[in-house]
Amino acid sequence: MRGRLGINAVPVASVPEGPRIRITVYDEGNGVPSGEEMKIFERFYRVDRSRSRESGGAGLGLSIAKLFTEEAGGTIGVEPNPSGEGSQFWFTLYQA
Structure with missing residues (x-):
């Protein structure tokens, strides 16, 4: 499978809480099925259970990323x- 992966960081217009930066990671893989965008941030949720078992995934990565981001006052999405x-x-996180 061929595709691209990229990362982008841009400042977000200032909000009352202070300036923020938005980090975006993108790929051209299978994508997230419509209707499952919010579920993927739940603990132990896996979109493709058979594929996740092969790679050893437990469905925790995005829930941990969400927890850390929100603890830092940021937001996360897909x-x-x-x-x-x-x-x-x-x-998004507050810009230092």
Whole structure:
């Protein structure tokens, strides 16, 4: 399988709480099925259970990322990649 993976960081317009930065990680893989975008941040949730077992995944990675991001006062989410393939995972944090 061929595809691309990228990371992007851009400042977000200032909000009353202070300036933020948005980090986006994108790929052109299988993507997240429609309707499962919020479920993937739940503990032990796996989109493709058979594939996750092969790779040893437990369904904890994104729930841990969500916990750390929110503890730091940020937000996290996922959306379809504008290229039409894969997904964009993003998080915002206060800019130092």
